[in-house]
Amino acid sequence: MKIFMFPCSADQPCKWLESLGIHQKGMWRMKCSCYSHCPFGLLPVKGGLWDSWGGLDEEEYPGDLPFRNQLRDGISSPILLSCWSEYYNLRSLPLSSPIADILSHSLTIYYILTALSINSKNLLLKEKEVIVTYLGPEGEMDWMPASGIIQTVMIGPEVPTNLSGTTSGISSRFRVKLVRGVYQEEATYLPSPHVIVALNCALDRYSNWGGALDLIKAIGVPAFFTEQSEILCANAKQVLRGAGLRITHPVTPNPFRSPVKNNNSSTNLHSYSNGFVLGVNT
Numbered sequence: 001m002k003i004f005m006f007p008c009s010a011d012q013p014c015k016w017l018e019s020l021g022i023h024q025k026g027m028w029r030m031k032c033s034c035y036s037h038c039p040f041g042l043l044p045v046k047g048g049l050w051d052s053w054g055g056l057d058e059e060e061y062p063g064d065l066p067f068r069n070q071l072r073d074g075i076s077s078p079i080l081l082s083c084w085s086e087y088y089n090l091r092s093l094p095l096s097s098p099i100a101d102i103l104s105h106s107l108t109i110y111y112i113l114t115a116l117s118i119n120s121k122n123l124l125l126k127e128k129e130v131i132v133t134y135l136g137p138e139g140e141m142d143w144m145p146a147s148g149i150i151q152t153v154m155i156g157p158e159v160p161t162n163l164s165g166t167t168s169g170i171s172s173r174f175r176v177k178l179v180r181g182v183y184q185e186e187a188t189y190l191p192s193p194h195v196i197v198a199l200n201c202a203l204d205r206y207s208n209w210g211g212a213l214d215l216i217k218a219i220g221v222p223a224f225f226t227e228q229s230e231i232l233c234a235n236a237k238q239v240l241r242g243a244g245l246r247i248t249h250p251v252t253p254n255p256f257r258s259p260v261k262n263n264n265s266s267t268n269l270h271s272y273s274n275g276f277v278l279g280v281n282t
């Protein structure tokens with residue numbers, strides 16, 4: 001992924017952000033440990049896209065207008081994006097803009113809904129609502145201004161109590177409802193999803209995935225997971241198989257992974273946010 005013209009190696013996140021002039025600013029505050037005292041979802045924002053994007057130049061971040069559907073033969077259809085350069089072109093963004101690092105989450109979900117999940121793609125083609133259950137959001141809660149695409153229920157133990165149950169309409173085409181709790185306990189109260197996603201989920205690291213995976217197996221809804229490195233993918237496959245799930249979407253590189261390389265201190269291997277995608281029940 002050598003198309004970008006900003007430094008793409010962030011072994012020291014603070015230094016990387018500093019080199020781009022966005023350290024401790026806007027949504028980037030969740031990209032290093034400097035704001036780790038601030039619970040996910042509760043970063044104070046002054047308001048405005050310019051602040052959210054940490055004062056980047058106006059031409060370096062996308063406006064908040066949703067993608068316009070393309071008209072083909074008089075029929076409106078969603079724009080299908082297959083790589084970052086298409087997105088940057090569509091939004092007329094310079095390749096020096098680092099926003100791909102934050103937009104990786106929304107674009108990965110968009111890619112799953114429009115390219116990997118046939119069911120949700122068909123719904124979008126018919127301009128019907130797609131309901132996504134998003135498991136275990138953390139920093140993404142503070143990056144919601146960066147989204148703008150879909151209807152999502154984000155559920156996880158990290159959702160702050162005072163935000164639980166709130167719905168925010170970020171644009172006419174995107175609503176997010178936040179729910180604090182554990183998926184398998186809350187699922188009966190939630191709208192039944194067309195697709196379940198969990199990003200950078202580190203399936204091998206959290207024992208509480210077990211209950212959620214049992215439920216995914218029971219309801220048979222397509223579920224997609226991203227992991228940051230191939231080793232984590234190998235571990236995730238074992239965890240999924242151990243839960244009795246069959247991997248129907250094999251591990252593939254995600255075209256909308258973050259281009260920014262991190263050094264995983266425990267394994268000393270490079271990793272990328274949303275590096276690889278795999279799926280079950282697909």
Ligand SMILES: [Zn+2]
Nearest residue numbers: 014032033034
């Ligand atoms: Zn920092």
